Amino acid sequence: MKDVILQKLARGAYLSSVWLIILFVLFPLAITFWVAFFSNRIMSFPPEGYTSSWFLQAWSLAAFRDGFLLSLKVAICASLLAILLATPAGLAIARYRFRGREMINTILMSPLMIPAIVSGSAIYLFYIDLQVRSNVQFASTFYGLVIAHTLIAIPWVLRLMIASLAGLNPSIEEASLSLGAGRLTTFFRITFPMIRPGMTAGALFGFIASFGDLEKSLLIVGPGRITLPISMLNYLQYRTDPTIMAVATIQILLIGCALIISDRYVRLSKTF
Amino acid sequence: MQGDATLGTTKRLSIGVKGAAPYQLAAPALLFVLVFLLLPLVMMLRLSFFRYDPAQMFIEAFTLDNYVKFFKDEFYQQVLWRTLWIASVTTAFCLVGGVLVAYYIARTRSAALRRYLIVAIVLPLFMGNVVRTAGWIIVLDNGGLLNFLLVRFGIVPEAIRFLYTPGAVIAALISVLLPYMIVTLNSVMQNIDISLEEASLNLGASPFTTFRRVVLPLLLPGIFAGSVLCFILSMNAYATPVLVGGPEFHMMAPTIYLQMSANMNWPFGSALAFVLIALTMLLTIGSSIVFNRSTRASA
């Protein structure tokens, strides 16, 4: 009898720890959201009231506004470029068996594995070197930033492309060919519509990864330009107030929407 | 996230394999990554052997001074050591917490709840480390939630400084990295048949003994992979130590940035960067060797 009670107590402890841990992961986001609506001028508890004025205030601050817009533009360009580059690569890797397949896959995934600050520094130095040799400006330019962010996006697009291609039945394409369609036709009319969801989800994930990046942009962004994560970091190093929480909330909402949209194309819970 | 792309086997190849086709398809992406990432890394490696010059930025040379400086200077030894022990502690906590949550999620009877939980755990991963750490500042600040509650309920007379301590960095890192561990463990956990646990219970083992003797041994690959992942990510962390550890809390990644930007000591910064990447590579490759050897042994 005693054992049974002990078993039940242990189970209770286990369940409560699990939920506490889950909350531990989630509450920083929740609390950011909450504080963004506080009417207290400086960050303190308890909340004196609630207001949404900080969101407008955030928009009026150049650093945040410019940062948001730049992050947005860069992320869109980077994800589009990543799609152009990674889709054919994904097709190659998922469909063909060829020498060097594993290696090429690893190389294309490497941006994920190399510490961001390391790759950010390397790219920065590379740009400087190119500038010195060719007089073409790369660092502190929009395109330099896009290139660096494309590197972040490529692994995501590739990964999702391969995953969605792996799930495709090759006999559908074989059926198209046996019915007389050429390879290009088969690609555009059969394969492409089937991989579109994977592509879309990949683009969205690439967008999200690019938008949230900090370390790669730190050195490359240059004077006069700023991305949203960098502007937030700079601000937070010196003060915490509802304004910055509003900015953070905006990022959470934006990325949340992107994730919800991509969930319609590729079930998130299945990818993980 | 770690690029753990299991390619799997292509059961049937696509049609018309002209030998060059896959290479042509992969070439643009490959070239892009080679030119804009791998080439710069190689160049940075070379730069780490140059000599630093305050006027010229660097002088072409071949010297190990930068690396020697890193390993001999007590300050940088401290930085490396601090990075390693923070990563270890964080990983240990992530492991314990991750195993509990992953087990719970994998064994939840409601498939809907399982889906929601996985999404809830995965979502924060995309929000950006700055945003996720910002929440911790709200909690740990002197005027923040934790101090407010402690003072309000009379547990302490006045606010305790939580921010800018190693504890704060570890706590925030755990919260940021747990999802990686949970996801890794969960995917392994799903493949452990529940009837194995039922068989163990049926034979008289308590739930805890069942976990210890049946689940844990089978979970080992996931524990291994998840720990390596968490360790590497905490080693490379930038935003979290900067925000919650403060300017005096030196870990590898912020130190590298300082050398590159404020100090403009590119050779030295490059050397530091390479120490960090070498550690990362060592762990990744080392762990896959150890793992492959152990799986081959038991086969």
Added chain:
Amino acid sequence: MSSVTLKNIAKRYEAVVAVEEMSLEIRDGEFLALLGPSGCGKTTTLRMIAGFVEASEGRILFGHEDVTNLPANKRNTGMVFQGFALFPHMTVAQNVAYGLEMRRVPKAEIAKRVAEALELVQLGKFAERMPRQLSGGQQQRVALARALVINPHVLLLDEPLSALDAKLRHEVRLQIRQLQQSLGLTTVFVTHDQEEALSLADRLVVMNGGKIEQIGSPSDLYERPATPFVADFIGKTNFFEGSVTGSEFRTNFGLSLKISPDVRSASLLGVRPEKIGIVKAGEESPGTAPEANRIGGVVELVSYLGPSVEYRVRIGENRHALVQRPNQGIGAGFEVGQNIALLIPPQSCFLFEV
């Protein structure tokens, strides 16, 4: 006394009733089969006995002991799972020893009992192998040894043969039955395969939609099915709808069949294919079946099954009957298109009121 008694057991999940209130008494040493289609509640019932599913109401007793509130690991049942559930990271011997370790049996004795159990299932030489090195049939025997070595109060088998291929299934089920009889172990066996259940069990419980349709010995259930479901699920049955008038059953497509006099009303008549005789149309009914009902028909399909031959006979507009006759040798059967007469003895008819 290792009987198992289920008293007013039921299991409900929110809106779904998995097992409706039922009571069952499994006798000491009996081999009881729970038989039914998937979703009928047989596995749920087994798992309630094992303790993996908590009964919504009712009590479960092992002998005189009420185990309803005991957790699964305290019930001392021996369960063999559908997928065998052998611990992949332990050797065969370690697998079998596991239950004994949990009971804190001393090491020397464990070794002895494990060796004995493995000998019992003829796997003595496989003690140090890993489960993945064994064939399906061997894995099954290890699972059995593992469950038996702990001297459980009752042996629970959850569709243990479904993961094996057909030929193996036949062999293994005989081995299981032999073992069970020699050990005298009370056993509950869940299956959807009626042939398995009929050949192995002392008694069968046929379940459908959470309810018990009938409990009885194999011959009880086969010769005297209580419901149309049982008649159809076990073996094959031809069904005809209609009604009783006087001492006859009139089908709703016009046939009249004499039936047992003690039946007052029925709306469904059933007769098994092998109980129906066939003679050439015009031929006399053989002496052994004088009062058999005689129905004309035409052979539509002949299926040669080896030991028997199955005929599909058209007896009316879109009405057919399945008849099974023993194989009398080449040339002794009937052909497609042949006019024949079916002989249906009244005492072979099942009558149901639905």
